[in-house]
Amino acid sequence: MPKQPQIDPVLAAHLEHAAGNVTVVVTLRRPKSAKPASADMRALAARVLDETSTMSGASPTSHNVLANLGVLVVDAPVEFVVQLLRHDSITTAALNETPQ
């Protein structure tokens, strides 16, 4: 059973009150055995986005896959982000923008 994702509490608190779009940085679950190929991480990211869209009924406005690092950056409506954080391929999540 996958471990619960490590969600930055600042992001979690932000989602309580957020409206409109939120930009988040999530890391994808990497296989423990070997260094995953970039293509595999891109495929995983695409699957996560598709499944989250289906479950939430919303679509991301924009996204970027940093395949070497296993990172997905998503700008999306709150309902999409909330659903994304429930996906079992997510290991960590944080807000992209931090207080200045």
Next chain:
Amino acid sequence: MTSTSTSIAALGFAEVMARVEPGSYEVMRYFSAPPETQSAALAAASGKRKATAARHFEHLGIVVGTVDAAGLAALRADKRVGRVVSPPVLSLIRPVSAKAPDTAALAAATTWGIEYMKVPQLWDTGLSGKGVTIAHIDTGVDGTHPTLSNAIVSFAEFDMLGNIVAPPPLAHDPGAPPHGTHTAGTIIGSSIGGTRIGVAPGARLASAICIEGGNVTARILGAMDWSINQGARVMSMSLGFRGYWPQFIVIIDALRSNGVLPVIAAGNEGPGTSRSPGNYVKALSVGAHDVNSNVAWFSSSQRFRRARQPIVPDICAPGVDVLSAQPGNSSASWDGTSMATPHVAGLAALLMEANPKASISKIEQAIMSTAQRPAGISAERAGAGFVNALEALAAVE
């Protein structure tokens, strides 16, 4: 002391806060107590400390909320509160001071830092960092500066989602923010006025603009990801989140699994502080020392409750009165752990050239195990000690 604060303190909480707007404060409290006890404490804190909009994550043992100035003052006044840290503010580690170089510095054969580390002895063996690419995660660089000519092999700028900006930016913009030009000079610069300033002048630099003009996480991660595609074996980074934010441990793991040694500044906030990701176990964190073998007053240091490498920084390197390049064919002497970090990144490149088959862990271990701590300098401030390039070379060959 009120009974409320007593009950909270009895839970052993180490809490945390920072101002987010005038008159209000974001508060996070870390409890070590069972969830039901946390709930009771939260209720008490909300009432007595004027917390509002609190959100309780009982399985994490964390509460996020907001208190007003009076509530914040009460929390800070509680002597039983373990520590106070900021929320995850991402920023460049700015120099503590900057000044024009003095004539003595410009008359020397090398900078004092390069001499102190015994780098010229490595140069004498023919080492220059040749064949090694160093990722430079910073503000950009003035590649037209004579000391950097032909040293920058790739350059990219990243947008707020971590995408490479197209078309390519002004890779050789004399108007580039000065921080990146200074740190690049210490890594690979040739000379200024006859003084050699770069530790690894034969190395190649892959320089990324990803901080200032938008300090968001994705820009930094985009630059790191790009660094791997550039074939970098060392990453020199002088920025971070104030405090300890574990979300990006997996990122540092990913860098290392791709063969990149992350060399990261500890921060300039002094004793009892550090920044992430420099304060992760798997980052090679760098503090600053001066020419008189003192740890710089501003150099961050912190002890963590962990078995492996509990002290940040791992090592110290020259970071006071460091002469390097400035945009517009200029130069300046700066203080900061940002200035110490490129010294170590350059050294790592020299060692990688000396032993191309050495793993990044071996390189890191060679630097750390041969660092020396002068009498009177504590491990709490200096980690393993001050870098000695000559000893590190012997350890890696």
